[in-house]
Amino acid sequence: MEIPVSEDIRKKLKERAQKKGFSSTEEYCSEILRTVILELDNEKHDQKVQQRLEDLGYL
Template sequence: MSLELDDELAERLEQRAEANGFDSANEYATTLLRTVLDELDRVEDDGDVEERLEDLGYL
């Protein structure tokens, strides 16, 4: 799978990856997506999706 990112988003990922000690923006993006999906899975299991998303700052 590949994702197309606009230049601004790609640059933000690269900057954050470097600042957080990741070897690449791809590695950082993979970690971010995995973390968010794991959180969403946990929230769905808990049945309180909206509250958990608010706690995480997504809403």
């Protein structure tokens, strides 16, 4: 998969990947995407739980 990004973003990603000890920029980007997806999934789950608690009258 290829994702177009500007040169300044590419440079920042490369620098951060090196700082964090990743073997490549691609590996770092993959970890970022995995983390963001997990956070989004958790937010959706949290919203469903909150709505359910509100529906039950707990909140």
